[in-house]
Amino acid sequence: MSHTAYPNYRDIIQSPEALRSWKDNLTLEPYRSYLYSYPHKTSYRALETKLPLSDLWSQELANTFFLYMHIPFCGARCGFCNLFTLPDKRANVHAEYVDALERQAAQWAPFIQKKPVARFAIGGGTPTLLEPLQLDRLFHIAQHVIGMDPVQASISVETSPETVTDERLAILKSRQVDRVSMGIQSFIESEAEAIYRPQKPQEVERALEQLKLHHFPILNLDLIYGLPGQTLDSWIYSLDRALSYEPEEIFIYPLYTREHTIVKPEQIRQSGEDQRVRFYSAARERMLASGYTQYSMRRFAKAEAGSGKSLLPYGCQEEGMIGLGCGARSYTRSVHYSSRYSVGRSATASIIADYVAAADYTHADYGIVLSRDDQQRRFILKALLHTEGLALSSYVDRFTSSPLIDYPELYLLVHTDLAAVEHEVLRLTEEGLMYSDAIGDWFISPDIRARMESCVLS
Structure with missing residues (x-):
């Protein structure tokens, strides 16, 4: 079973005061972090x-x-x-x-x-x-x-x-x-x-x-x-x-x-x-x-926006991301990788220079090998933070288990009206969508959070 970040979730749910406090703490700073992918790039290492x-x-x-x-x-x-x-x-x-x-x-x-x-x-x-x-x-x-x-x-x-x-x-x-x-x-x-x-x-x-x-x-x-x-x-x-x-x-x-x-x-x-x-x-x-x-x-x-092409299917929870160029990230199911990441001018220029001078691009040497826990969290977040929500059966098909059993803390979202389960889909409410960034930040695994917090950018 996956690591559960909130083993006392039952105690929280059973106490109206604790539940209100949990929600207040979650939504107090709704814009702490923008999690457009999971795991975050600052969790990557050599x-x-x-x-x-x-x-x-x-x-x-x-x-x-x-x-x-x-x-x-x-x-x-x-x-x-x-x-x-x-x-x-x-x-x-x-x-x-x-x-x-x-x-x-x-x-x-x-x-x-x-x-x-x-x-x-x-x-x-x-x-x-x-x-x-x-x-x-x-x-x-x-x-x-x-x-x-x-x-x-x-x-x-x-x-x-x-x-x-x-x-x-x-x-x-x-x-x-x-x-x-x-x-x-x-x-x-x-x-x-x-x-x-x-x-x-x-x-x-x-x-x-x-x-x-x-x-x-x-x-x-x-x-x-x-x-x-x-x-x-x-x-x-x-x-x-x-x-x-x-x-x-x-x-x-x-x-x-x-x-x-x-x-x-x-x-x-x-x-x-x-x-x-x-x-x-x-x-x-x-x-x-x-x-x-x-x-x-x-x-x-x-609603009618579209290219008019007969497009091949690609779902938001898929991997198969091929990232070409310095700074691009690639995603396979178990490994995410890229070139090294920086924000400072001199370090960024150095990384680009190394990329341009390279002769061999056929190995991944910087990134992260995803645990089963983080593969599951990624799958949940990639669906939950969009209005289509997480179809519970899709998680079962992928991981042969239930997301609400693997991560019972998700019930906290339901009990605070930030999410609801309807027709076997876990979906954020209107209020939950407004706090998507806070919810994404909350659901980061302890291991990934520790890697992010120990990241030193140049």
Whole structure:
């Protein structure tokens, strides 16, 4: 049986006071951590022995793969960013990097070409910072080195306002990209400046007008609430400006500060951390009234949004993530691996330089071997933090046991009205969705939490 983090959960449930106290402690700081994957990347370490990728991928059970390419370059590091990215606009540096990525893809191809690619995403950093020739090469690598079929795969690319040009968008269109995602964060210049983002509102509007002219099937826009100096009125203003372009998707993110980010925790406190629940609730109400459907705490989309392609299936709980490029993570069922992770400029530059200079990309030497406990927790979280919820039978099919037996502390969510079990599906309530980040943080295993807390970033 899995390790149970809350052996006294029965005592808590039987005491109304203890139950209220547990919920208050959980929801007091709802934005402590953004857990977009599990286990968190700060739990990765140097592996005891190098693992041959041929062995890892020959044992992978996923029927289709998700191909991801990471471009770790951007024009400037935003104040909230702790991603693996380096401010560097030099075209020759970008070209050398794409050369390395193509070498890596060629060495990985024999291990991963046996199953089709259902999803392909290019992220960063800012992929469209690349010159058009190098940007187009990424699609060539995906199609002709890895074997991705653009007719059967959903293709997504991240961009930023200042890198949106007709030439780059024409490349994305010709390569059958069906989703373009652009981070805006705020339409108000002073709020952008507060997070060290060199962005003018008129530049954002210009980029949006160009994007709309190219008629991509899905346009996604990212916004952030809880910015220093932001008010509820200014937050709703930015949201309304985004809605005026009728994007198929909108992601809303609370502002986080992490180790090595430029924006510091005290700046968030000065902006009124306790107001962010109000910001979330107001935005949710606005988007639902505008015809959007909520799919997670962050994602709102038009119900009819889609590429029109006949796509291969790929589920959110699947593994089979192929990460090409420095900073990309790869997921097999039992091993997650990547290059080393850093946020500091000099360390990031050094890691990228080692990647570009490497001759052999055929072994995993940095990552984590998932215990059965963490495989189960990952499976639960990947479903529970989305509105479709966790189908209890899917867990039984995968692990031949019940999630509510393996993790009876999940009943705490039910008894505090943060979740409910209906038709054999454990699903977060409306209130539970609002506290998704707190719930994700709460469900981290003790072993993973210890690794995260002992991580030292450079």
